[in-house]
Amino acid sequence: MLEQVIQRDFGTPEVVSDKTVTLTIDGVQVTVPLGTSLMRAALIAGTKIPKLCATDSLEPFGSCRLCLVAIEGRKGFPASCTTPAEQDMSVMTQTPELQNLRKGVMELYISDHPLDCLTCPANGNCELQDMAGVTGLRNVRYGTTGKNHIGSSKDESNPYFTYDASKCIVCNRCVRACEETQGTFALTISGRGFDSRVSPGQSQSFMDSECVSCGACVEACPTATLQEKSVIWLGQPDHSVTTTCAYCGVGCGFKAEMKGNQVVRMVPWKDGKANEGHSCVKGRFAWGYATHQDRMTKPMIRRSVTDPWREVSWSEAINYAASEFKRIQKKYGKDSIGAISSSRCTNEEVYLVQKLVRAGFGNNNVDTCARVCHSPTGYGLGQTFGTSAGTQTFKSVEKADVILVIGANPTDGHPVFASRMKRRLRDGARLIVIDPRRIDIVRSPHIQADYHLALKPGTNVAMLTALAHVIVCEGLVDEEFVKERCDDTSFYQWRDFVSRTDNSPEAMAEITGVKASLIREAARLFAKGVNTQKLSGPNGRVNSAIYYGLGVTEHAQGSTAVMAIANLAMITGNIGREGVGVNPLRGQNNVQGSCDMGSFPHELTGYRHISDTTTRAQFEHAWGVTIDAEPGLRIPNMFDAALDGSFKGLYCQGEDIAQSDPDTQHVSAALQAMECIVVQDIFLNETAKYAHVFLPGASFLEKDGTFTNAERRVSRVRQVMQPQGGLGDWEATQMLAQALGYPMHYQHPCEIMDEIATLTPSFQGVSFEKIDRLGSVQWPCNENSLEAGTPTMHIDKFVRGKGKFVITQYVASDEKVTRKFPLILTTGRILSQYNVGAQTRRTSNSVWHSEDLLEIHPHDANERGIQEGDWASIQSRAGTTSLRATITERVQPGVVYTTFHFPESGANVITTDSSDWATNCPEYKVTAVQVTRTTESSIWQKDYLSFNDQQMDKVKNRDISRSGI
Numbered sequence: 001m002l003e004q005v006i007q008r009d010f011g012t013p014e015v016v017s018d019k020t021v022t023l024t025i026d027g028v029q030v031t032v033p034l035g036t037s038l039m040r041a042a043l044i045a046g047t048k049i050p051k052l053c054a055t056d057s058l059e060p061f062g063s064c065r066l067c068l069v070a071i072e073g074r075k076g077f078p079a080s081c082t083t084p085a086e087q088d089m090s091v092m093t094q095t096p097e098l099q100n101l102r103k104g105v106m107e108l109y110i111s112d113h114p115l116d117c118l119t120c121p122a123n124g125n126c127e128l129q130d131m132a133g134v135t136g137l138r139n140v141r142y143g144t145t146g147k148n149h150i151g152s153s154k155d156e157s158n159p160y161f162t163y164d165a166s167k168c169i170v171c172n173r174c175v176r177a178c179e180e181t182q183g184t185f186a187l188t189i190s191g192r193g194f195d196s197r198v199s200p201g202q203s204q205s206f207m208d209s210e211c212v213s214c215g216a217c218v219e220a221c222p223t224a225t226l227q228e229k230s231v232i233w234l235g236q237p238d239h240s241v242t243t244t245c246a247y248c249g250v251g252c253g254f255k256a257e258m259k260g261n262q263v264v265r266m267v268p269w270k271d272g273k274a275n276e277g278h279s280c281v282k283g284r285f286a287w288g289y290a291t292h293q294d295r296m297t298k299p300m301i302r303r304s305v306t307d308p309w310r311e312v313s314w315s316e317a318i319n320y321a322a323s324e325f326k327r328i329q330k331k332y333g334k335d336s337i338g339a340i341s342s343s344r345c346t347n348e349e350v351y352l353v354q355k356l357v358r359a360g361f362g363n364n365n366v367d368t369c370a371r372v373c374h375s376p377t378g379y380g381l382g383q384t385f386g387t388s389a390g391t392q393t394f395k396s397v398e399k400a401d402v403i404l405v406i407g408a409n410p411t412d413g414h415p416v417f418a419s420r421m422k423r424r425l426r427d428g429a430r431l432i433v434i435d436p437r438r439i440d441i442v443r444s445p446h447i448q449a450d451y452h453l454a455l456k457p458g459t460n461v462a463m464l465t466a467l468a469h470v471i472v473c474e475g476l477v478d479e480e481f482v483k484e485r486c487d488d489t490s491f492y493q494w495r496d497f498v499s500r501t502d503n504s505p506e507a508m509a510e511i512t513g514v515k516a517s518l519i520r521e522a523a524r525l526f527a528k529g530v531n532t533q534k535l536s537g538p539n540g541r542v543n544s545a546i547y548y549g550l551g552v553t554e555h556a557q558g559s560t561a562v563m564a565i566a567n568l569a570m571i572t573g574n575i576g577r578e579g580v581g582v583n584p585l586r587g588q589n590n591v592q593g594s595c596d597m598g599s600f601p602h603e604l605t606g607y608r609h610i611s612d613t614t615t616r617a618q619f620e621h622a623w624g625v626t627i628d629a630e631p632g633l634r635i636p637n638m639f640d641a642a643l644d645g646s647f648k649g650l651y652c653q654g655e656d657i658a659q660s661d662p663d664t665q666h667v668s669a670a671l672q673a674m675e676c677i678v679v680q681d682i683f684l685n686e687t688a689k690y691a692h693v694f695l696p697g698a699s700f701l702e703k704d705g706t707f708t709n710a711e712r713r714v715s716r717v718r719q720v721m722q723p724q725g726g727l728g729d730w731e732a733t734q735m736l737a738q739a740l741g742y743p744m745h746y747q748h749p750c751e752i753m754d755e756i757a758t759l760t761p762s763f764q765g766v767s768f769e770k771i772d773r774l775g776s777v778q779w780p781c782n783e784n785s786l787e788a789g790t791p792t793m794h795i796d797k798f799v800r801g802k803g804k805f806v807i808t809q810y811v812a813s814d815e816k817v818t819r820k821f822p823l824i825l826t827t828g829r830i831l832s833q834y835n836v837g838a839q840t841r842r843t844s845n846s847v848w849h850s851e852d853l854l855e856i857h858p859h860d861a862n863e864r865g866i867q868e869g870d871w872a873s874i875q876s877r878a879g880t881t882s883l884r885a886t887i888t889e890r891v892q893p894g895v896v897y898t899t900f901h902f903p904e905s906g907a908n909v910i911t912t913d914s915s916d917w918a919t920n921c922p923e924y925k926v927t928a929v930q931v932t933r934t935t936e937s938s939i940w941q942k943d944y945l946s947f948n949d950q951q952m953d954k955v956k957n958r959d960i961s962r963s964g965i
């Protein structure tokens with residue numbers, strides 16, 4: 001095992017204190033923060049004390065008695081993990097007595113342990129084995145014939161790890177990891193004394209328990225008791241590469257532990273600032289899709305979607321795509337083609353796609369999938385604060401006194417951040433949840449939301465404005481903050497607006513469906529905290545932080561709701577320090593980055609409008625082209641233009657618009673109307689079934705570049721294996737630009753980042769070299785920031801100068817319940833699956849969620865004669881699909897809910913063209929539907945399956961005679 005694979009373990013967590021103590025350990029003087037354990041102080045001084053039950057991600061427990069030390073002038077041998085360092089202490093860690101005591105402890109452990117080290121999967125990476133060596137244990141006096149656990153059975157129910165009770169030393173690390181790190185409390189030590197054993201739930205198997213497979217217990221286990229199955233199958237890794245998770249916007253750092261070019265396991269990176277050594281089931285375990293047999297690794301072309309595919313060389317595929325784009329532009333005009341970039345791709349890849357469009361296509365028809373998730377964040381925060389980004393680090397939540405979660409489901413969507421948030425809640429922070437569903441965070445072990453405002457879908461703006469009404473009318477405004485930091489005129493106008501009685505909780509109660517008294521109490525809690533709390537804000541004020549997600553943005557009033565959130569933060573002075581702020585929880589891994597990189601049709605990098613002559617001139621000079629001053633087409637406009645006959649060619653990198661965009665039948669009609677669709681992806685996704693050119697994409701394990709997470713943190717994605725298709729995504733884009741006649745000559749993605757830095761003020765100080773050196777940086781990162789950038793934004797002033805209040809008049813969605821469509825469908829995601837499911841469906845994560853289900857309240861189910869597991873037909877004005885029903889009180893009467901991870905579910909056959917007034921972000925969260933019992937799939941589903949079969953045949957029977965020529 002190479003040293004670089006093993007991450008350093010100081011035994012107990014770091015202590016932060018402004019006081020220090022100086023002591024001597026084995027004659028070496030060391031100064032540490034007050035409260036630091038002797039074990040940690042010793043390692044800082046260069047001495048490793050033997051340990052088993054201690055690890056630096058968990059509070060010390062003091063059970064194994066291996067870490068005993070001697071302290072001058074004190075009797076006995078205290079455990080160094082639980083003993084704090086004191087001024088002038090003199091500590092000995094190695095004496096003959098200590099040696100004997102430790103040997104004795106180890107002898108007892110080993111006497112009840114199967115001594116199969118040579119065939120054990122942890123061989124070479126086992127702390128018990130290490131400690132036997134360190135303590136000098138040479139023989140065991142007690143045989144294995146007495147009472148022992150050696151024959152205990154294994155629990156292999158979890159698809160990713162096993163529990164082999166015969167190897168358990170009952171150190172409690174797994175139990176503490178599940179409690180302290182993950183916050184699930186799935187494990188206990190059952191039994192007493194010799195019979196003590198780790199037990200998931202009520203002596204259940206891991207799969208049947210509350211366990212969410214985050215892997216924290218596996219990470220904490222010092223033996224092979226909890227062991228990754230991949231390690232059991234493949235053996236111990238021999239080197240590691242630090243990279244970033246490619247799933248959600250938390251952006252966890254990982255060590256990809258490798259054997260040659262094979263990933264053995266992904267281990268959460270302790271120094272990763274977004275996750276600090278924690279992970280969820282997706283990042284930790286669901287990486288097998290990268291080598292799945294469905295990967296498409298050869299470029300392919302075809303004239304028409306009715307033709308079979310032909311495998312061709314990269315140059316033939318690229319030249320064909322370029323010639324088609326040129327032909328289309330000649331025939332239909334310059335604006336008849338465009339591109340869509342993906343939040344799953346790196347910053348460098350996204351930047352290159354928009355450059356290709358503006359410089360190579362000669363128009364601004366570039367959009368990104370953030371259009372359909374967080375574009376309202378861009379607009380809303382841009383208007384109020386002056387830039388589109390979360391204001392805090394994730395760590396900031398540790399200083400929040402009140403946490404408001406609205407339209408986000410962190411335990412499913414952003415699990416590692418949820419664990420951090422839950423830790424803070426267990427430490428005493430108060431919680432307000434605004435969500436139509438009773439999501440897990442409302443009530444989970446040791447957490448109970450103070451208020452769950454279960455509003456009707458589509459009424460966020462009414463709710464947020466009512467909260468503001470209470471704060472303004474009850475004199476809870478932070479007048480000083482508003483006076484100093486915000487724009488007067490907009491504040492007075494807004495204050496008059498929210499003070500109106502038609503914005504009061506009483507007036508809004510009928511609209512939101514939430515009792516006025518609850519809204520009032522929640523508003524007071526947000527503005528003041530509770531007097532039993534020790535408040536962390538300045539002058540004893542409360543630190544209140546807002547976290548929101550797609551349940552805010554994906555509405556007809558998505559942008560208005562984002563601005564209402566910003567208003568709420570400003571009137572309570574909750575901006576510009578740790579513990580507060582406005583925090584959009586980004587869905588995909590690089591949503592923040594794809595927005596930053598200028599891939600909206602109206603903006604160049606760093607959110608500068610395309611009509612701005614100075615900005616344009618800078619890019620024109622660097623790129624040697626003239627850039628159109630008019631914004632190009634947004635994704636929905638591209639579809640409309642395709643159906644009008646004016647948009648005929650599309651380059652779609654890493655995005656599956658046929659599955660993810662609303663109103664599937666409209667999208668597929670638009671795709672069918674185009675003459676050349678180039679899809680670049682790792683799998684033959686739904687969009688590729690309408691494509692004419694297929695370019696194999698690179699998975700995150702094959703990419704080199706950067707992702708930017710929801711904290712504006714730019715982290716490196718490092719290549720751990722060669723692209724299966726032979727080229728990185730950026731190389732394919734570069735080839736396409738060249739084939740179109742626009743020169744691009746990057747040798748490495750770091751050169752693309754250098755260009756981004758030159759052209760983008762907020763990225764001026766960003767480079768691969770700096771990220772490699774510091775681990776990550778947070779934009780803005782330039783001469784006005786720290787070297788590692790800006791952890792907290794808007795500290796002294798807003799990016800736009802004074803914060804601007806915007807009037808947030810509630811307007812009901814066009815998606816209203818009627819006699820024909822009496823229910824509201826809302827959508828979301830689930831922990832084990834991700835987005836369109838292309839990655840997670842190709843992993844064992846499907847054991848937890850193998851199909852999309854329709855959640856329906858017992859009352860609504862009963863009215864319709866629907867029983868648990870029945871097929872239910874869901875009809876909206878856009879289309880009809882069928883899903884199996886699950887009956888639950890998580891949803892309120894009148895609301896149904898589903899996920900959208902499986903293409904055959906057709907969740908987006910139901911969603912409509914209703915969209916945010918400012919950004920066209922689809923209103924996925926509100927669709928008026930009828931639900932009836934059925935026994936069969938819908939016509940759309942039958943057509944889908946037949947089209948899918950035809951298209952899969954065209955891949956299976958592809959012509960491979962010209963492949964690789």
Ligand code: SF4
Pocket residue numbers: 167168169170171172173174175198217220221222223225226
């Ligand atoms: S399973 Fe591992 S971490 Fe848990 S008590 Fe046993 S040895 Fe310790």
Ligand code: SF4
Pocket residue numbers: 174177178182184185186187210211212213214215216217218
């Ligand atoms: S995998 Fe995570 S949730 Fe499951 S028992 Fe281990 S720590 Fe707890």
Ligand code: SF4
Pocket residue numbers: 245246247248249250251252275279280281282283284414415416417
């Ligand atoms: S929380 Fe998000 S970034 Fe972290 S491991 Fe899970 S999916 Fe990956």
Ligand code: FES
Pocket residue numbers: 050051052053054061062063064065066067068079080081082
């Ligand atoms: S490591 Fe200190 S008692 Fe176990």
